[in-house]
């Protein structure tokens with residue numbers, strides 16, 4: 688598989704066609720807005736951000752990218768959706784946040800800028816590509832030795848089907864129907880194996896839990912649905 692093949696065009700279209708709703712904190716992407724402070728907090732437990740050069744892989748409209756930039760990082764957001772790159776750029780201009788965006792695949796950027804970044808983030812994206820291991824390898828190539836790589840994704844266990852698809856998409860309607868496909872979810876053991884094969888060592892993993900009564904997300908021990916992990920590239 689070549690770099691440009693590792694994409695499901697229908698996934699890019701699915702997200703890109705909703706680009707104008709990206710920054711509505713109560714809209715279709717509310718979940719990403721709600722979890723953003725938590726993932727930023729997790730990232731900051733492992734990485735210093737001020738003055739560091741980061742790349743945010745599969746950045747969408749830039750929710751995490753802007754958060755990283757606000758925390759003082761020099762961030763490049765990359766995505767294959769032109770519509771989302773445009774929305775991210777525009778939002779950055781409106782808010783005065785200094786992030787940069789480029790439509791390029793992780794694999795191509797890794798060829799151009801190996802070890803070009805202090806840290807790499809890739810959130811809620813691995814479950815939308817044909818070959819997640821290729822993205823993981825690209826992230827490992829993009830980061831400098833000793834730098835951190837962060838991934839978040841959904842666990843392929845029945846509980847994640849019940850909560851992330853049945854409850855979130857069909858019952859609570861927190862996400863548009865069809866956002867996720869259970870068979871693309873990734874078990875933590877699979878993520879760790881692919882990361883290890885790419886020279887990344889696990890430093891920490893935490894669940895992103897949802898409480899349907901308080902309607903709040905929190906970081907916790909339960910990695911049975913959505914989880915976030917920190918890896919260090921070996922020196």
Ligand code: SAH
Nearest residue numbers: 693694702745746747766767768810811812
């Ligand atoms: N990381 C962002 C957006 C997650 S939504 C956040 O968590 O806030 C998933 C994103 O992955 C979408 O923006 C989609 O366009 C992007 N994506 C899907 N396949 C991709 C690929 N092969 N290369 C780059 N981006 C991809």
